[in-house]
Amino acid sequence: MVPLKGARERRVRTGGVELCVAELGDPRQPTVVLVHGYPDSKEVWSRVARRLAGRFHVVLYDVRGHGRSTAPLPLRGGFTLEKLTDDFLAVADAVSPGRPVHLVGHDWGSVQSWEFVTVRRAEGRIASFTSVSGPSLDHFGHWIGTRVKRPTPRRVGQLLGQGAKSWYVYLLHTPKLPELAWRGPLGRRWPRILERVEKLSADDYPTSSLPRDAAHGTWLYRDNVRARLRRPRPDAYARVPVQLITPLEDAFLSECLYDGLERWAPDLVRRVLPAGHWVPRTRPDQLAAWITDFVTATEGGRPRPAAGKYADRFAGQLVLITGAGSGIGRATAFAFAEAGARVVAVDRDAEAAARTAERCRPLGAPAAWAEPVDVGDERAMEKLDEKVAAEYGVVDVLVNNAGIGLSGSFFDHTPEDWRKVLGVNLWGVIHGCRLFGKRMAERGQGGHIVNTASAAAYQPSKALPAYSTSKAAVLMLSECLRAELAGRGIGVTAVCPGFVNTGITSTAHFTGVGAEEEKRLRRRAARLYGLRDYPPEKVADAILRAVVRDDAVVPVTPEARLLHAMSRFAPRALRRLARVEPPLGTADSGTTPRNSGLLSTGSANSPVDKASWLWIKPPGRY
Incomplete structure (x- = not known):
């Protein structure tokens, strides 16, 4: 068995067993204790531990009977929560005498850690607790009891759903069979099963002791589950701040299992993650970031989570x-x-x-940076990619939103016009996906890409040949990327906003008309725009919601949704609509007018807010 790389090891004797304890980082820093689950050893935490070691004193130990720790004799009765609590207190006293530790548990490591933070004899030894994929058996018992005593269709469904997910618990209670399976074919095949189901790579996990560890660990279930579920403790209240991290794709635990947890953990912060059960292996960056923020906040006072909508999903992520x-x-x-x-x-x-970044900080962003870049400039985007990766990290959510537009007849479009529109609207998106998306894929920890397309992507118009072409290409690119990246846990969304009010009319430019006519069109546009009054904040909310739901195509405004439905069920009607005498501009994804009829989305020298194009009737046709 290969020890954790770079770790200092020691042995701690307690209750007739010898525990293998590994330490990384500076012992003078706050101590973070990582407790592994079943059928794992401490190596399951290796990726997270390395990321935490620069800020904290990180401690990992093999639970009794696992990894390089010895097993109790006899096995029966040797894995009770009371004895596991003795082990934890012995480790805490050895690695952090006189100073409370920050506790992090995954799977059965979390199950036993709930015991540690709710029993009085551990009071004062724990500063905070981060729970990942492991409920308190006492809370679980009360959860079951409430649904059995006061059943409703929803509660019965929850019971049946969790009961189906807990199939393995029943098998682990059978005598001898689990041990034979783990020491035989299951132990040999487990790494491949994890690789296929959870997308885990082998490297230093699982360890060679897996068959023995898993056989011993069956007693975690036999010694504790039935007894606690039948008679859960009535005083199982957490006495420390708790951070609950819930993987939304956990094959073994339902999200509803944590309903009402605030009753038992009054100082609770919730986090959710679109991932499977083994997040210490599949999402170490996000897990380490949340642990770091929570421990740092606890050390400085009572944790205060971000209060905004979707804070449980995006807190600490890089966007x-x-x-x-x-x-x-x-x-x-x-x-x-x-x-x-x-x-x-x-x-x-x-x-x-810079103004945007400055305003982000007081709104709740832990950090915000401004980067002036032309997205259509390939080399500039490559430099940005290198800088972001080196200074800020790998992007978790990428929003390719910048774009420009052009209104007019196809025969009035010059080759330079096409180059400008495609350079920003299409190549800007390609550059972002190619560079930042590639780093997401290489990291192997999931992510999400949002590309701002347009209703013009599926609604043809003889006034928008270049713009519609670019946005239709963005829509198809998004669909293709979504198919390619689905197996890597990376979602891709195309957002089609529609008419959005951002006050573009005061500086709008219209080609083919004189100065006086242009002023009149601006006044007319201002009146029409005021009637629509669809705020960009609603589009922003739709973007965050789309990432949470992993939506593929998101038409935002009612007209965008109507046109999208027509493109699927009444395409002939859209083609007829495209032949109507064209307006001088169009509603869309965040564009602002510029000289020579160009419209810009957040590009250089734009004097007004990024906004959607406005459909404006030509002179004499009001």
Whole structure:
């Protein structure tokens, strides 16, 4: 068996067993104790431990009977929660005498840690607790009792659903059979099963002691589960701040299992993660970030989680948004900031990007940075990618929002017009997906890409040949990427906003008309825009909701949804609509007018908020 790389090892004797304890980091820093689950050993935490070691004194130990720790004799009765509590207190006293530790548990490590934080004899030894994929058996027992005594269709469904997910618990209570399976074919095949089902790579996990560990660990279930579920403790209240991290794709535990947990853990912070059960292996970056934030907050006082909508999902994540200087991009940056995300605001206008980043911080973002970049410039985007990776980390959510538009007849479009529109609208998205998306894929910890398309992607118009072409390409690119990246846990969403009010009319430019006519069109546009009054904040909320739900295509406004439905069920009607005498502009994904008929989404020198194009009738046709 290979020890944890770079760790200092010691032995702690307690209750007739010898525990193998590994330590990383500076012992003078706050101590974080990581407790593993079943059928794991401490190596399950190796990726998280390495990420925490730069800030904390990190301690991992093999639970009795696992890894390099010895097993109790006899096995029966040797794995009770009371004896596991003795083990933890012995380790805490050895590695952090006189100073409370921050506890993190996964799976059965979390189950036993709930015992540690709710019994009085451990009071004062624990500063905080982060629970991952493991409920308190006492809370579970009360949860079952409530649903049995006061059944409703919903509660009965919850019981049946969790009962189906707990199939393995019944098998582990059978005599001899689990031990034979683990020491035989199951133990040999387990690494491949994890690789296929949970997308885990082998490297230093699982260890060679897996068959023996799993056989011993069956007594964790036999010694504790039935007894606690039948007679749960009535005083199982957590006496420390608790951070609950719930993987939404956990094959063994239902999210509803934690309903009403605030009763037992009054100082509770909830986090959710689109991942499977073994998040210490599949999402070490996010897990380490949440642990770091929680421990740091606890050391400085009572933890205060981000209060914004979706804070349980995005807190601590790194979000990069292009075209963030104004309009929809700026509103999206603010929404992620309120959810506790770290924000990188990208825009061609350096001052606008800086203003957005500055306003993100008081809204709840732990950190926010401004990066002035033209997304259509390949080399500039490559430099941005390198800088972000080196200074901020791998992006968790990428929002490719910047874009420009052009209105007019196809025959009035010059090759330069096409290059400008495609350079930003299509190539800007390609650059973002290629660079930041590739790092997401290489990291192997999931993520999400949002590409701002348009209703023009599926609604043809003879006034928007270049713009519609670019946005239709963005929509198809998003669909193709979604198919390719699905197996890597990376979602891809195309957002089609529709008419959005961001006050573009005061500086709008219209080609083919004189100065006086242009002023009149601006006044007319201002009146029409005021009637629509659809705020960019609603688009931002739709973007965050789409990431949470992993939606593929999101038409936002009612007209965008109507046109999307027509494109699927009445395409001939849309083609007829495309032949109607065209307006001078169109409603869309966050664009602002510019000289020579160009419309910009968060690009350089844009004097007004990023907004959606407005459908404006030509002169004499009101």
